[in-house]
Amino acid sequence: MKVFVTHNPEDLDAYYGRALHELRALAGVDVVVNPLDRDLTTPELIELANGCHVIVAHRATPGEAALFEQSGDLAAMFRTAVDISTIDVDAASAAGVLIARADKSFVPSTAELALGLLLDVARSISASTLDYSRGEQPPQRPGFQLRRKTAGIIGLGAIGSYLADMLEAIGLTVIVTDPGLDSAMAPAGRQLVSLDELLERSDVVFPLAPAMESTHHLIDAAALATMRTGAVLINVSRGELVDEPAVAASLDAGHLGGLGMDVGMAPDQRPSADLAARPGVVATPHLGGLTPENADAQAASSVEQVGALLAGEEPPRAVNADRATRWRQLAAEG
Secondary structure, eight states, X not given: OEEEEOOOHHHIIIIIHXXXXXXXXXXXXXXXXXXXXXXXXXXXXXXXXXXXXXXXXXXXXXXXXXXXXXXXXXXXXXXXXXXXXXXXXXXXXXXXXXXXXXXXXXXXXXXXXXXXXXXXXXXXXXXXXXXXXXXXXXXXXXXXXXXXXXXXXXXXXXHHHHHHHHHHHTTOEEEEEOTTOOTTTSOTTOEEOXXXXXXXXXXXXXXXXXXXXXXXXXXXXXXXXXXXXXXXXXXXXXGGGBOHXXXXXXXXXXXXXEEEESOOSBGGGBOOHHHHTSTTEEEOSSOTTOSHHHHHHHXXXXXXXXXXXXXXXXXXXXXXXXXXXXXHHHHHHO
């Protein structure tokens, strides 16, 4: 079985370096690694992965229809991340190619970064540190205390639940909205409210809903206007949840009090440069899962999945196993 790993050298070291030897140690596996010092275009991937049965894909590698249509030996594509929004699953299924995602090991890392961004925005840590490190006397930047403030979490999934516990531990009141829950389904101790009430009451808002048509630009001009003056927005989920021009306008008008962001609409879901450069904004370049614990776990997911293919078993976390025929044929051929 021939496996192509798409990670560029920097990402290979950060996200896959420790798992690469485990992948290579699997009996019967020939591993080929991206030979270029950058992310691959789809035509380059088609050419370089020619003859490969499995692609282990970094999150920056799209799975476009052309890849599946023109890669006759490809049986499976394993994303070393949970987000598969840039993979054309329908095209993969039509070609018989199996798609699978990684385990949700990023939850603690991402929730901790969300808390870090909030602390930074609340106390102007980065801005004051940069001034002082340049030998300048920083201006007095009054912060705000988080204790007894209200945090609103939109989407009570794994990250939202984990983050809620941390926020309560440092003294914030947490309120939650989630269209998938009603008051009878709310977890014990969680205060479930409508979206409008959450926006009106919260001192800090965390949009943590999944990216889908119904949540596109969930935080738009109307939502921002509903938020109280001086409230803070922290986004570590998906760039599509936030209407960036509306956020910029709210910051410029002095209505939005601050912005912390690890995601945005720049390539690889990174924050947009225009927003990142504004005063009152703390932007990290999509670092939510960049910890050894998460990187190793997500890389190990793909090793586990390749191992399952070798054993003729359905890989865990597959999203289209009922429509993917090539991997079954590969398994049958041994």
